[in-house]
Amino acid sequence: MKLSRKVKTIFFIILGLIVIADYFAPRGYPIFPWDTIPAFWGAFAFVGCLLLIGISKFLGYKLKVMKKEDFYD
Amino acid sequence: MSEHIVIKRVSNFIIPFIQLFSLYVIAHGDISPGGGFQGGVIFGASIILYVIAFGMKDGRTRISEILTDFMNSIGVLLFAGIGLACVIMGGAYLEYTKLAGSAGEGHGSHAEHALHLAGHLGIYGIEIGIGIVVASVMITIFFETANTQDDD
Amino acid sequence: MSFGPTTFISAAGSTPVLVIVIPLLAAMLAPIVSRIHRSVGWYLATTATFIAFLLSLSLLYTVIDGGTVSYRMGSWAPPMGIEYVVSYFNGFVLAVIAFISFIITLYGKKSVEQEIPEQKIPFFYSAYLLFIAGIMGIVITGDIFNLYVFVEITALSGYALIAMGKDRKALMASYNYLILGTIGATFLVLGIGYLYIATGTLNMNDLMQRLPEIYDSTTVITAFAFIMVGLCLKLALFPLHIWLPNVYTYSPSIVSALMAATSTKVMAFVLLRIMFTVFTPEFVLEVVPVTKILIVMSCVAIIMGSLIALGQTNIKRMLAYSSIGQIGYITLGAAIATETAMTGSLIHILNHALMKGMLFMVVGAVVYKTGIVNIKDMEGLGKRMPWTMAAFTIGAMSMIGFPFTVGFISKWYLATGAIGAGMWYLVPVLLVSSIMTAFYFWRVVESVYFKGRSARIDTLKSPHHSDEAPFGMVVTTLFLAGLCIYFGLWASGPVEVAKNAAAFLLGS
Amino acid sequence: MTEWAHPGVIMLVGTILIPFLKGGVKKSYMLLIPLVALAATYYSTPGTTVWVYDYMGLKLVFGRIDALSIGFSYAFCIMTFIGGVYSLHLDDDRQHIAGLLYAGSSLGAVFAGDLLTLFLFWEIMAFSSAYLIFAGKFKNSTKAGTRYLLVHIAGGLFLLAGILMYYAESHSLAFNGFTPDGPGGATAFYLILIGFLLNAAVPPLSAWLSDAYPEGSITGSVFLATFTTKTAIYVLIRGFSGAEILIVLGIIMTLYGILYTIIENDCRRLLSYHIISQVGYMVAAVGIGTEFAINGSAAHAFTNIFFKGLLFMGAGAVIYVTGTRKLTELGGIYKKMPKTVVLFMVGAFAISGFPLFSGFVSKAMIIGAAHYEHMAWTTMLLSLTAVGTFLSVGLKLAYHLFFRPNEHNELAMHKAKEPPTNMLVAMAMAAVICILFGVYPKALFSMLPFPTDYNPYTMDHVTASLLMLGFTALAFYIVLGKLNPHKTLSIDTDWFYRKTGGMFIYFINSPLLKIGDLIAGVVFTAVPNGLIYFMRNPLGAFKIGADTFSLAISGSDRRVKLRSRIKREKAIYPGDNIKHWPIGSTVVWVAVFLLACLLIYFV
Structure with a gap:
């Protein structure tokens, strides 16, 4: 997908704004240690997303979950 | 068959006696050895003898298939009908004494006689029915088996 | 002769014998009156079975109101004379048998006309009615030798009926059944003979009184073994079932339906009767371990019957093997011998008669209309015979044990009975057989509704002609299908009766 | 019996008239049924138990009315209505009837107060x-x-x-909470649990869902996505709330579903895996078992009904117009069907948990409860699933379905156009509800079993x-x-019965029957025939046997003599070849x- 430079810029600005907002957001019920880390969920999502894709590709190709379409025929 | 002249003659001669004897056996079934079954067998045997002597065609003209079929049914109907008559007369199934009806009611020799008679007549009826059935069934079986052999 | 009111009262008192005599008389009339017109035989059979049904119903009500009815043939008091006994137990079965026979007779007119050669129709109805009379006699008699006589009447007329099937193999099936049935009957009569030797009586009540003293005698135990084996052969308990599939497959449709609905069930009934009212529950539970054997045998029958049914391609054969499995249910309930399980067993006599009778009627209709017996050829029938196939679907659902159908009721009682008796390991057997039942019925339903048309069906008829079976067939089939649901929803009536009967059998 | 009309029974009974109506009357009648059921739900009194019947001495309760059942009833009725609108263009009575029966029976299960009625x-x-799956005709x-x-x-x-x-x-038969030490013990507990979990599509019992739903009819799959799994959640809330094993199972479900969605090519199969994943949230919440968690579970069930319905409707619309459901053959069609795309994206945003959409509220409740x-x-893994959900539906599916430039899709591109109006209307209704629940969560909270004043819109x-x-x-x-579809x-676990199912049939047809034949041959033919053969002349047979035996062990000098003796003995042995008669074997038996x-x- 080719996104124009403008769109990319806007996207990153929004991301930055959210991070800043999160830094200032009051924490409701901080229970776990990471609840208070600013932008923790951003990092979590980024890493988690890559992790999920990695695992599913591993499942699909290495564990042979993905088969040809006529597998059952 | 014409060469079996002796058989034909002898059969002609004894068949009436056999049949008479069968009637005797049936008639005395209620008080002495014998009865409907034995009498029927003897009667059937007489017909079978006739067929053996005179051949199937002749036999079937005398005793047609329809007749044996009717006799099959009528014998049982007689049996069951008498039983049913007892029920209608207010007794149990096959309770012949009830056939005496109102004559059998009350006491005294007259009533007793009526009951006695009803009992005997009831049994006669049954015996006759059985006799008819047994005879006709024997005949039917004989004809059927003989027929099958003809086919092959 | 006068026909006062007393006549009718006493005639009403004679209901137990009239139930037998009326079909018997009709059986004898049939060959005579059928000469008038070929359909007269059917009218006669219908009337006779209808009257018998009404009588059996009135008997059942008498029993419910006033307890066991005893009838003495020719007023000879038992144990000398022959006694007819109607209790909760057999009154119930009698009504079921009479009802099913009536419905099947009603259904069968066209089917008989098509499948039986015209000159044989009078004799067909004669044998047919004789069969029904014999079956009802088995149920109602209180004399164990008389029972044997009726077993033979039923069997002999049965052989004749089977042999009238179109296929030449029907003769073979009939012959095999003849030999095996005779062996079974011989075992039965041998057992009865031993009992007579041991006790000097043939009256069932009397036997029940006299037997407990001599339970450990070799004669009695041998007699029991003979009777058991004879009956197991007659009721086609696996592996003594070999005669049954051929019989159901090759006999005329209406005969298949009648026999599937009544004959094996009646033999199961006789088994119950002898186990619990000639012998006592103590005997079968404690003196000899027959119930334990029977439980194992029943489970084997249930599983094997269903398993073999899975592999069948002929629908009649499939239903026959299914019956072999279902008979296992009935004997299983009897073998568990608790009140709940016994209720399940008895109610299954009714329920299976309804379901299997109906399913065979459906097959009969299909055969009548198309001549198809192969499951593969049935593809697309759902569109051509919608009502008949709807009935089949209901029957299949009921066989699987869909809730609020009759099949569910029996399974419910059998399963709760099994758990209640501490035999929870029987539940998987019941459920596994349910899923196998689902498997093999589903194959039919699938090919009927969800597959294209088979080549066979397309060649059959012009499209504008009605493809549904004749009205009389459809209505009776649907009526039974309706009953499968009705007795599933409002089960209390039959269940009450079955419960009382079970309590009566177990002597509590 | 109080004056209450069972919404489920209204639908079940309502189907009777459908085949007899025609045209516009039929259409309005079909839409009327769920509305009547909705009204019946509205007029139910919570906390009452009605429609109690006696069945063979068992107490059957058809109407257990409380906040939980009413909430589910609302959701089901509304979704039935939307599904009805969606399938309005369809002229297939059987499908309409099946759909209503399906909805009605789900409602019946929701109001069932005892186990038999439930069953x-x-x-x-x-x-x-x-x-509805058979009607798919794929x-x-x-x-x-x-x-x-x-x-x-x-x-x-x-x-x-x-x-x-x-x-x-x-x-x-009372249907209340089950415990492993309750009546029937752990066996009953786990058997019932397995029954419920199968409908909730918990792995490894989940394969039926991803196997069958993609094959369902386009309109039917909207119903399919709604009822079975959500009813299962309802009964789990009733029976197994607080069972800790459910937390583990729920988490496994969510991740399992997500992993499959990422590699899936069939758009409806992808959405089916999403059902598994989303239901996992609810199952986990039931396992947590606090009031708040149960609320979250119910809330997520309600929001899920609408956004998953919306997604299935959108995917259905695409399949309806293009005739394909493979992502590899789709893409770039957003220009041809913009309305569908917008509505679909509402559903995608809702399932991904965008603020101001319904999924945001309900997902927050469940993760919050943990x-x-x-x-x-639990918190971490459920959050990870949320990431995966957005990844696979909001981004991957939407991108590949509508936006990705694709050269291989000329046919689909050519066919693509807006679906019939009724489909769009139905989607719009579901979209409105998705936004309503997100903007005004109180509407959602009013359907929940326990009162709550939760506010999902805190800044953090x-x-x-x-x-x-x-x-x-x-x-x-x-x-x-890396994410291009293949x-x-x-x-999936359906491999076991799809492959083994065939094998099972094969096993029955081939080896089992052969073994069966062999056994039957031995048991029913060889042994009895041998016995019969032997019994014809036991002494002679014995002699032959003995001679054969001695032939085997004796030296060569006697062999000739023995052979001729056996030949002689066999020649005089009575009997001809034994034909197979089932009689013989039965008699032996x-x-x-x-x-x-x-x-x-005797022993």
């Missing part, structure tokens, strides 16, 4: 929903439908077995959500090239039976 509706659900619909039905019948039998165990010990209970792993929560969504999008953009299918009986009785 009844459970089975009707299985059969009516199976029809290449594999019939086979998938058969598998679906048989799996459900098996599940139903587990449930029935559990009910039987439970009933046999307690003599009551959070309050200090369940670190909103920013956290936005962070997750934003960075997921970033990661997606980076690895986009022409593959993913095997009878004899064995008798012998066995006598032995057992």
